Amino acid sequence: MLKRSDFPQGFLFGAATAAYQIEGHSFGGAGPTHWDTFAAGPGNVVRAEDGAVACDHYHRYESDLDLLKDAGMDAYRFSTSWARVMPDGVTVNPEGLDFYDRLTDAILERGLKPFQTLYHWEMPSALADLGGWTNPDIAHRFGDYVDVITDKIGDRMHSIATLNEPWCVAYLSHFLGHHAPGLRDIRAASRAMHNVMKAHGVGMTRLRAKGKKNCGIVLNFEYPQAADDTPAALAATKRQEAIYNRWFIQAATKGTYPEEALEGFGPHMPANWQDDMAEISQPMDFLGVNYYTRSIITAAPDAPWPHVGAVSGPLDKTQMGWEVYPDGLRDVLLMLKSDYVGDLPVFITENGMAWDDTVENGAVFDPQRSSYIAGHLEAMLEAVAAGVNLQGFFYWSLLDNYEWAFGYEKRFGLIHVDFETQKRTPKASYYDFKAAIAR
């Protein structure tokens, strides 16, 4: 594995988590979210598991943060839950604010830089009732939450991201139906594709009004490759790229959406969406990049627009069935630099792998994860050498946690969690990473 000294001075190493996936949403007066009700529906989530208890981080955050500190990390990426702060989407929960206040101080006490994400998918159920991301007013409701949480902890954040992975928020959740609210509807998807970016714009405006610096967004990218060089497969790959990789970054940096994607979404977009593009594309201070794998794209003429299919590739796969392809991370970073962000600071805000880890004699042997990290660190360094202004890396995730539709089955953590006893066991990869980033 590369070492800290191989990276530019000041490069930050950390790990990431998200509120609903670790906190235990039944504690501390948090309100129900669309994930609670989605999980309660038939066939949506493995064993119908939800985030009611998760890693019980709500009660164990101090010892969890000790594990970050003991690994020699510089920074911690976490999220604050909208539904914990405003359980009915309107009324403020003082207990929720108090939790994030204590959490912030505990992060700082351990010498870690707090990287906050404002929305990592905890839509309050009361707002989901009003249409959630399809509601034309949702961006302003989000802005109100941004004001409340920023007034409480914004003074101590090192960095603030508006949203995590709008592709998942909009497309995966409203078109593919795999995440809450589980819709498969192009009109709902088109509205969500825009409203989520409008929320980013409004969020930025609210943060800037409070003088906040180091503000940006976290987007996910996959490296798309055509399965063959037929015109149909190449065109399908372009559509996939437009929807997945370009829609959000192009909106945030240029104030436009890609033509190949508007082909399908255009007729269903909210009225006068063009009027929001200036606010959406206001300057940011950084881009967060989440990267896990590549996808191999085929044309699917019989499927509805965008007529895209995918096939499984030949490379080594993780517990998710995702191919391990570090070169894709380098190439995504180069594409972002040349097409969208130039010299804007970039952070890898998520990258990691799931494996069916087990504790044996008190230890977890996970060489696959160490080699996954090693491969992606190499790819990052290649991007740095090619001029990408990459400033940090957050492993996903600190802890095994609630992996959304996969429940507790997929283990991404550097630290194993026994969900019966809540016992934490740092895996071998935790110690390998610690050795690599030692000063």
Ligand code: FCB
């Ligand atoms: C990303 C999510 C994160 C986690 C990882 C595996 O899409 O942001 O919460 O589920 O994937």
